[in-house]
Amino acid sequence: MVLNEDQRWSLVDLLAEQTISAGTYKQTAWDVIGELTVKPLTGIPVAFAVLYAFWSVFCSFAGALCTDGFFVKFFDNHFLPWMQAVWPDPNSILYFLFVGDPLADNCFEAFGMLTSGLFIAIGVVLPAVLIFYLMMAILEDSGYLPRLAVLVDTLLHKMGLHGYAIIPTILGLGCNVPAITATRILETKKQRFIMMTLLAIFVPCGAQLGIMLEVIPESVGYVMLFLLIGYVVFGYLLSKIVPGTNPEILIDVPPYHMPQRANITKKLWMRTSGFIINAVPFVLLGILFINLLYIGGVIQWLSGVFAPVFVHWFGVPKETAGPLIAAFLRKDLAVAQLSNIEMTQYQMISAVVLISIYFPCVATFVVMLKEGWKELIAAVGVLFAVAFVYGGIIHAIGILLGVA
Amino acid sequence: MNTEHNTAQIYIAALGLVTMILGLVDILVWIGFTGGIEFGIMEIAGDDFFRWAWGGLVVFLGGALMLSGCRNVGNIQEFSKVLLGAALVWIIAACDIFAMICENIPAGEEAPEFLNSFAGFVGGFAPPYAPAVILLPFTLVIAYFFYAWGFADES
DSSP states (O other), rough: OOOOOHHHHHHHHHHHHOOEEEOOOOHHHHHHHHHTSSHHHHHHHHHHHHHHHHHHHHIIIIIIIIIIIHHHIIIIIIIHHHHHHHHSTSSSHHHHHHOTTOOOHHHHHBBBBTTTHHHHIIIIIIHHHHHHHHHHHHHHHHHHHHHHHHHHHHHHHHOOOGGGGHHHHHHHHHHHHHHHHHHGGGHHHHHHHHHHHHEEEEEEOHHHHHHEEEHHHHTTHHHHHHHHHHHHHHHHHHHHHHHSSSOOOOOOOOOOOOOOOHHHHHHHHHHHHHHHHHHHHHHHHHHHHHHHHHHHHHHHHHHHHHHHIIIIOOOOOOGGHHHHHHHHOOHHHHHHTTTSSOHHHHHHHHHHHHHHHHOOOOOHHHHHHTTTTHHHHHHHHHHHHHHHHHHHHHHHHHHHTTTT | OHHHHHHHHHHHHHHHHHHHHHHHHHHHHHTTOOEEEEETEEEEEEIIIIIIIIIHHHHHHHHHHHHGGHHHTTHHHHHHHHHHHHHHHHHHHHHHHHHHHHHHHHHSSOOSSBBBHHHHHHTTTTTTTTTHHHHHHHHHHHHHHHHHHHTTTTO
């Protein structure tokens, strides 16, 4: 059927009549609150409160309820003694690889593939990742994230980025892999490079946060403070060094709305199942690999070779070499390993910061490679330089404060 | 301005002031200005940066927002600031209550069973409470104003 011009206009009128309703606009408190949360004077207090809630719920659910409340008791009092009882020959290599230390009374110390591996993956990291992604999905679907992007736009511009860089940054606190992919929302090569490098160095993933909460609950704040300072300072320096442009953008801020349960469930399932598929094998195989390196004497040899750098430059025990190698596989695994090394609180803080900044985990490494090998090499170069310089600075701060 | 608005204005100003003071005390106790405070059913332990310094700052800013909007509560722009201030207190209080729930569901570390008894669970909610939790019922009056005065109505 072919319509002439009049018929087409009649059809337009008909559609407009059925779909558009005219009335007087009345501003509601929701509209005003929507505006207030993007203005710095009123928006920054809200951002403080939202970030507080994010971290508080994360700690309460993952730390107090799941890990400390149930999983520690299950793994330490039931699973570990059972594994130690049923696995034959405590002096065998297989026992060392799969069950770990026969005298250990908790899963952090045992460090076997099936004891510490399952405890870290299921008992510590899974609840952390689950609650992180749930809150992330709620923030996304409620319409708050674009407002946060507007609020931090000025600060991020000083680091060669713009407001939307907050999205990969927050995603990186869950897992660096989707965060690296999300750097594609940034316009220029310069912005993507800076963001990718900062993510790889200064943004700890949810798994690492979860294990930090378990191993060094009293020092997590200091570690995060060092990482935040590094994120801003090195972001600023990179924006001055890296050539390229940093254009202004227009951000479309949607109205607030109630998140839909179906959407939240779908996102949560997609992201958490992705984590289970990608991360759990890495944790288990990572422990196996590290234990093999211990058996082969490689870790002990590396500890000896890098001892001067670790002890004198970074101010941490030479045994930290082992966890740093493990960090290439999984950073959460490396932090768990640190708990078995004797050191002061400041050394522990320095060691955890070093693990965060020295190299991305292998999964992040692969995704960075997909974004371009030239960018990866440049990012790794920056990364080593930053780790060396910043690690030394942290040690120097400790010396000045008399705590190193 | 009608009498109801006048009364609400005084109520919100007083509430904002008390909220600001309690937020400030949270921070001061954390700094070490004074030791932990226990006053009736209220407790400010001040032993944790995150809870008392950061949380205290949010409570303080919530009070400041309530005060900044209390002069003309009949105006939607000003009332929204009051509502936002109350929302900040709700966030901190909700986090405190959620933490209590999470801590009281499992049985203690030494107990052989996994789940807490019902009596143990309920007993975990006994006082003392943090200031934000005590402020919560008083700030809920602002939610009442929000609906009663028609600010929640859609266009």
